[in-house]
Amino acid sequence: MIDRIDAKLLNLLQREGPKPVAELGERVGLSASACHRRIRAMEAAGIITGYAARIAPDTIGLGLDVFVDISLTSQSEEALTAFESAVKSFDEILECQLLSGASDYRLRVAARNVADFDRLHRHCLSRLPGVAAMHSAFALRTIKGFEGYPVQPTERR
Amino acid sequence: MIDRIDAKLLNLLQREGPKPVAELGERVGLSASACHRRIRAMEAAGIITGYAARIAPDTIGLGLDVFVDISLTSQSEEALTAFESAVKSFDEILECQLLSGASDYRLRVAARNVADFDRLHRHCLSRLPGVAAMHSAFALRTIKGFEGYPVQPTERR
DNA sequence: ATAAATACGCAATATTTTTGCGTCATTCTG
DNA sequence: CAGAATGACGCAAAAATATTGCGTATTTAT
Numbered sequence: 001m002i003d004r005i006d007a008k009l010l011n012l013l014q015r016e017g018p019k020p021v022a023e024l025g026e027r028v029g030l031s032a033s034a035c036h037r038r039i040r041a042m043e044a045a046g047i048i049t050g051y052a053a054r055i056a057p058d059t060i061g062l063g064l065d066v067f068v069d070i071s072l073t074s075q076s077e078e079a080l081t082a083f084e085s086a087v088k089s090f091d092e093i094l095e096c097q098l099l100s101g102a103s104d105y106r107l108r109v110a111a112r113n114v115a116d117f118d119r120l121h122r123h124c125l126s127r128l129p130g131v132a133a134m135h136s137a138f139a140l141r142t143i144k145g146f147e148g149y150p151v152q153p154t155e156r157r
Numbered sequence: 158m159i160d161r162i163d164a165k166l167l168n169l170l171q172r173e174g175p176k177p178v179a180e181l182g183e184r185v186g187l188s189a190s191a192c193h194r195r196i197r198a199m200e201a202a203g204i205i206t207g208y209a210a211r212i213a214p215d216t217i218g219l220g221l222d223v224f225v226d227i228s229l230t231s232q233s234e235e236a237l238t239a240f241e242s243a244v245k246s247f248d249e250i251l252e253c254q255l256l257s258g259a260s261d262y263r264l265r266v267a268a269r270n271v272a273d274f275d276r277l278h279r280h281c282l283s284r285l286p287g288v289a290a291m292h293s294a295f296a297l298r299t300i301k302g303f304e305g306y307p308v309q310p311t312e313r314r
Numbered sequence: 315a316t317a318a319a320t321a322c323g324c325a326a327t328a329t330t331t332t333t334g335c336g337t338c339a340t341t342c343t344g
Numbered sequence: 345c346a347g348a349a350t351g352a353c354g355c356a357a358a359a360a361t362a363t364t365g366c367g368t369a370t371t372t373a374t
Contacts, residue, residue, distance in 0.1 A: 010210070013209070013210035014209050014211075014212065015209065016207070017207045017208035017209070018175060018208050020330055021330075021332095022329095022330075022331095030353080030354090032331085033331095033332080033333085033353080033354065033355080033356095034352070034353050034354070036331070037352080045216070046213055046216055047213060047217065048210050049211045049213050050172075050173070050211045051174035051175050051208060051209065051210050051211065052171050052172065052174070052208065052209055052211055052305060053171050053205050053207075053305075054171075054205070054206045054207045054208065055167060055171065055204055055205055055206060055305075055308075056203055056204060056206050057306055059202070059203055060167065060306065060308050060309075061309070061311065062306055065254070067256070084300045088300070091307035092307060093301065094306065095299075095301055095302060095303045096299075096300040096301040097296040097297075097298065097299050097300060098296070098297045098299075098300060099294045099296060099297065100295040100296075101294050105300070106294075108303075110306055110307070137256045137263075138256065138257040139254040139255070139256060139257075140254075140256065140257055141254065141255045142252075142253070142254050143241045143244055143245070143253040143254060143255060143262070144245055144251075144252055144253040145252060146252045146265075146303075148209060149212060149214055149217065149251065149267055150249060150267070151212070152217075152218070154217075154218065177360080177361055177362085178361075178363095179361075179362095187323090188322070188324075189323090189361085189362085189363095190322080190323065190324080190325095190363080190364080191321070193362065193363070194321080194322090194363095
């Protein structure tokens with residue numbers, strides 16, 4: 001159950017870095033202590049799972065963002081498991097999801113440049129087990145980057 | 158120029174929430190003040206762009222993650238601009254990128270459930286200007302969620 | 315090799331977080 | 345509907361953390 005204040009807090013916390021709880025409280029109409037306790041409660045409830053620094057990928061040399069769609073040769077339990085644990089083992093694979101449709105996986109990888117992507121391609125991607133087909137799409141430009149989910153208060157009953 | 162310590166710090170900061178700088182310093186072999194100054198410097202340099210709370214989407218009712226690929230009827234400057242600014246105006250559209258290949262946009266949206274996606278479809282997606290074709294793929298399962306970029310020290314010269 | 319610039323650690327100071335506690339509001343029970 | 349119980353709040357004190365000054369060491373440039 002997320003009331004209006006929690007929703008506001010979550011929207012703030014997802015965007016504005018570590019502001020003093022006193023200021024957050026003021027923005028949502030609460031004292032610092034009340035605000036603080038709400039945040040802790042949402043952490044304990046598993047709503048807030050953690051905090052992270054956002055970094056600008058190009059400043060650390062990661063200028064290339066690539067989506068890779070992959071279909072497997074087999075859909076057997078073992079094939080999926082093997083594939084997935086291989087995926088998890090590579091830091092360069094940033095995200096991976098199983099998609100509806102053609103039972104495809106889609107992953108997102110970060111590379112320093114095209115040559116580096118080639119390296120990744122050979123060192124990581126080609127080592128993934130059970131791959132039948134692979135198709136890459138480069139992100140030419142980011143129109144909108146992830147900056148948090150839009151949080152709405154839970155419907156009152 | 159990112160040395161080994163900065164790289165370590167960035168990897169920590171992207172994952173572990175707000176740890177005291179004293180502890181971070183200890184982990185990378187620095188005093189609290191030195192560590193603190195390095196972090197501030199990386200913020201000032203635009204490497205760290207901010208901090209954010211991570212939240213578990215299903216705990217706030219967003220159980221559905223959908224990728225939507227869209228191609229436009231026109232590639233004219235105005236068509237792209239109009240499309241992009243419309244995209245930015247919808248909170249439910251979490252991310253949007255221009256992809257190589259068929260000059261397609263890909264966006265990611267969050268919905269509460271299938272019925273809610275239908276609402277989004279009608280309320281947001283169908284209102285995007287200049288859309289020639291649209292194809293949605295549902296994320297059935299997340300194998301690996303984004304948890305930060307792998308940061309490597311910049312090559313020493 | 316020497317001077318300048320940069321980064322460090324320590325210790326003092328300033329902020330922020332965290333907790334105890336009494337009060338008020340809301341919900342449940344009989 | 346009244347009374348009790350539960351939950352949330354604000355205030356103020358206490359604890360923890362961040363921030364800064366400063367002298368020293370280390371690295372970089374000349």
